[in-house]
Each structure stands twice: as structure tokens, then as C-alpha cells.
Amino acid sequence: MIPAPFEYARAGSVEEAIALLGRHGEEAKLLAGGHSLLPLMKLRVAAPPVLVDIGPVAALRYLRDAGDHVAIGALTRQRDLETSDLLAREVPLLRHAAGQVGDPQVRHRGTIGGSLAHADPAADLPAVVLALEATLVARGPAGERTIPAGEFFRSIFESALAPDEVLTEVRVPKAAGRRWAFAKFNRRAQDWAIVGVAAQQVDGAANVALVHMGSTPVRAAEVEAALRQGAGVADAAALADRGTDPPSDLNASAGYRRHLARVLVRRALEQVRG
Amino acid sequence: MRVSLTVNGVREEADVEPRLLLVHLLRDRLGLTGTNVGCDTTSCGACTVLLDGESVKSCTVLAVQAEGAEVTTVEGLSSAGGELNPLQAAFQRHHALQCGYCTPGMLVAATSLLRENPSPSEEEVRHGLEGNLCRCTGYQGIVDAVLEVASGGGAR
Numbered sequence: 001m002i003p004a005p006f007e008y009a010r011a012g013s014v015e016e017a018i019a020l021l022g023r024h025g026e027e028a029k030l031l032a033g034g035h036s037l038l039p040l041m042k043l044r045v046a047a048p049p050v051l052v053d054i055g056p057v058a059a060l061r062y063l064r065d066a067g068d069h070v071a072i073g074a075l076t077r078q079r080d081l082e083t084s085d086l087l088a089r090e091v092p093l094l095r096h097a098a099g100q101v102g103d104p105q106v107r108h109r110g111t112i113g114g115s116l117a118h119a120d121p122a123a124d125l126p127a128v129v130l131a132l133e134a135t136l137v138a139r140g141p142a143g144e145r146t147i148p149a150g151e152f153f154r155s156i157f158e159s160a161l162a163p164d165e166v167l168t169e170v171r172v173p174k175a176a177g178r179r180w181a182f183a184k185f186n187r188r189a190q191d192w193a194i195v196g197v198a199a200q201q202v203d204g205a206a207n208v209a210l211v212h213m214g215s216t217p218v219r220a221a222e223v224e225a226a227l228r229q230g231a232g233v234a235d236a237a238a239l240a241d242r243g244t245d246p247p248s249d250l251n252a253s254a255g256y257r258r259h260l261a262r263v264l265v266r267r268a269l270e271q272v273r274g
Numbered sequence: 275m276r277v278s279l280t281v282n283g284v285r286e287e288a289d290v291e292p293r294l295l296l297v298h299l300l301r302d303r304l305g306l307t308g309t310n311v312g313c314d315t316t317s318c319g320a321c322t323v324l325l326d327g328e329s330v331k332s333c334t335v336l337a338v339q340a341e342g343a344e345v346t347t348v349e350g351l352s353s354a355g356g357e358l359n360p361l362q363a364a365f366q367r368h369h370a371l372q373c374g375y376c377t378p379g380m381l382v383a384a385t386s387l388l389r390e391n392p393s394p395s396e397e398e399v400r401h402g403l404e405g406n407l408c409r410c411t412g413y414q415g416i417v418d419a420v421l422e423v424a425s426g427g428g429a430r
Contacts, residue, residue: 001314008275008292008338031339038334039316051292055339079328103405105319105383108328109335189404190317 003041007050014139014166017054021164022141024050030166031055032075032114035106060168072170074113082107091172093180093200097128100182103190113167119159122192124184126153127217131198131209134172140165153216175200181271183264184211187251194252195260199268206272213244213261223265233273237266279340282350290337297321297332300347308348308378319406322379323347329386348378351385361385364419372410380406384420393425
């Protein structure tokens with residue numbers, strides 16, 4: 001399978017990428033590791049007339065201790081996350097979940113920024129940054145702005161980024177010592193999650209985010225509220241599919257996804273509660 | 275557009291369409307047909323090559339993304355004389371292939387795995403080869419072969 005023809009431009013810096021996006025408008029798509037975009041282009045589900053390749057911008061590949069949070073450059077590879085000592089200490093949920101994305105070949109290419117900006121509700125990392133209450137940094141012609149993860153995902157493949165903005169950094173609050181869990185259910189090891197759960201302990205309750213239970217990754221708000229009000233794990237987990245709108249597809253019906261969400265959330269909460 | 279890269283130690287230049295996939299540059303333009311195309315959807319791993327020393331699926335990389343990179347294909351794993359390297363010899367000894375279609379990708383993926391983790395456990399080998407499918411169900415022989423060449427013999 002061959003993608004439809006496109007014009008290719010290589011950006012040497014974020015500024016150059018913003019200028020190229022400005023010139024080509026909605027015609028252009030950013031290319032990072034390409035492991036979400038290229039498969040769609042090969043299937044011709046996506047056929048952007050222009051690709052702006054920011055892959056070579058080495059300045060966006062870093063993991064830094066930034067005091068109360070870990071700052072992660074948007075072009076940091078999933079493999080970098082999976083092997084990071086800093087994340088092992090400060091945000092173990094992200095490190096673990098990054099190591100469950102796709103397979104080793106995918107993680108060698110796939111970037112955190114690419115995965116988030118692609119905004120696929122079936123992807124793991126969007127739900128993880130929701131549970132972690134990360135902040136995303138975007139840069140455009142007018143300068144830089146920050147977007148809470150909870151406001152970033154708008155719909156399937158649609159984020160809060162403007163067409164001429166580049167996601168540059170992900171700021172993840174440190175969570176050393178907090179219990180966490182990540183669970184996903186799929187048919188083959190490398191597949192997208194049929195349903196996934198990311199959970200992290202907060203002040204006696206937990207943040208819980210779901211993969212593939214709607215058109216965006218979603219927080220299981222009713223589960224979180226029940227935990228805050230002192231509900232037990234089983235009672236809270238029974239609310240996991242409330243307020244979700246899971247799809248039916250080849251792998252699972254919506255009803256099966258709702259069941260999976262309740263089971264996986266219960267298992268995740270058992271781990272978080274210890 | 276022009277792309278220049280190093281393939282198995284040889285400097286190569288080609289004039290390519292931006293949409294040309296790396297696997298097609300390797301197979302159709304450079305004649306390196308050891309790298310197979312299997313599923314063509316980033317699943318099976320038959321097209322795995324090393325890109326700057328790390329395993330990638332070359333059906334999901336544009337040739338232009340490999341600008342300036344070093345690529346190693348299965349042809350580059352053994353010496354020019356065609357003698358099998360220790361991993362290839364272990365595959366032979368352990369009957370780690372039947373039809374052989376997945377073998378180039380398996381060898382390259384296992385090479386990358388052993389560079390990152392020279393003495394993996396059996397579980398780590400299985401997890402590390404998740405991106406490669408063998409439809410002859412030959413995984414046991416493959417895992418045995420990788421464990422044999424891993425330093426420490428994979429005893430732990």
C-alpha cells in the first residue's frame with residue numbers, strides 16, 4: 001500500500017515548522033515518528049497534500065526534571081520513556097504504559113507528542129496523560145500557550161491544537177510514591193487496546209482514565225467521585241462505563257466494552273488501593 | 275527528492291518520490307530483497323530493519339525519513355563471505371524457521387533486542403519479539419536460539 005502523493009518539507013526547527021504550517025494552512029500535517037499517521041496514509045484514510053517533517057528537530061527530544069513536574073519534549077520516543085530512570089522515580093505509570101504501546105519497533109519510532117496530537121481514543125498515552133493531569137505546551141505564530149490534558153482531546157483525531165501550532169512539550173506532575181495501575185485488554189500483544197485503564201492514587205481516591213470508551217480518552221468521573229465519597233473498589237468500579245460512549249467494531253461490541261471497562265477498572269483500583 | 279543514507283555500510287543516494295517507503299527503496303531500488311513485505315500494516319515485522327541501530331518496520335518509514343541514517347538489513351548481519359553470524363547459526367541449530375518468511379525480520383528484531391538487553395530472560399525475549407509474527411508457529415525455536423546467543427545463556 002502506497003500513500004497518495006504529497007509534498008514533503010523537512011523542518012529544521014520548531015520556528016521553521018510553524019512557518020511551514022502557516023504557509024500551507026489546513027493542507028499540511030506534521031510528521032513526527034509517523035507511526036500513527038503513515039498507516040492511515042497508506043490506507044488512504046488520510047491524504048494530506050503536505051507533510052511537514054519535524055522528526056529531525058533534536059531539540060524536542062528530552063526528559064528533564066523541572067521541579068514539581070517532569071518536562072518531556074514532544075519528540076521524545078516511547079522507547080526513551082520506557083527506559084527513563086527519571087520517570088521510574090517520578091512518574092512510573094507513564095514509564096510503564098509507554099512500554100506497553102505497540103511493539104519495540106513501534107516504540108523506537110513513535111513519539112509522545114505524535115501520539116497525543118494524533119488524538120486517537122484507542123491510543124494508550126492520551127488516557128495516561130489525562131490520569132496524570134499533565135499540561136501540554138503548544139507553540140504557534142503568536143507564541144506559546146499551555147493546555148490542560150483535560151481540554152486537549154476534542155474528538156476522534158481532533159485536538160485543541162490550531163492548524164499552525166506545534167505541540168512542543170508535555171509537563172507531567174511528579175507522582176513519586178503514589179500507587180498506580182495500567183491495564184489494557186487486546187487480542188494480540190501489539191494491538192490497540194479494546195479497552196484500557198490508567199489509574200493513579202490521589203489523596204485517598206484515584207484519577208481513572210479510559211482508553212477506547214468514546215470519541216476521546218475519558219476520565220471515569222463517576223468512579224472518581226464515588227471513591228472520594230468513600231465507596232469501596234467494587235462499588236466504584238461498577239460505575240466505570242457511566243458517561244462513556246464506546247464504539248462497536250470488529251473486535252468488540254459497545255456492550256462488551258462497557259463490561260470490560262468495569263472489570264479492568266476494578267482490577268486497576270485493587271492495585272491502586274493495595 | 276534526493277535522499278542519501280548508508281545501507282549495510284555502503285553510502286547510497288537515490289532520487290525518490292516523498293511517498294516512497296523505505297522497504298521499497300531497499301528492495302526495488304537497491305536490490306536488497308532479503309527484507310520482506312508481509313502485512314504492510316506495521317503488524318507482522320517481516321520488513322524489520324535497523325535504523326541507526328534500532329529495529330523499525332520499514333513499511334512504515336518513508337525513505338526520506340532515513341536521510342543521513344544508517345540502515346542495516348538482514349544482508350548486513352553476516353560478513354561479506356556469507357558465513358552465518360552466531361544468531362543466524364543458532365536459528366539454524368534450533369530449527370527457528372519453517373517457511374522462512376519471517377526470518378529476516380526476526381533476526382533483525384532479535385539483533386536490536388540483544389543490543390538493548392544483552393542477557394534477556396525468556397520472558398524478555400518473548401516480549402521483545404512481540405512485533406514479529408511467525409505463522410508457522412515456530413516461536414519456541416526462535417526464543418531458544420536468541421537465548422542461546424544471549425550472554426549468560428539466558429539461564430536466569
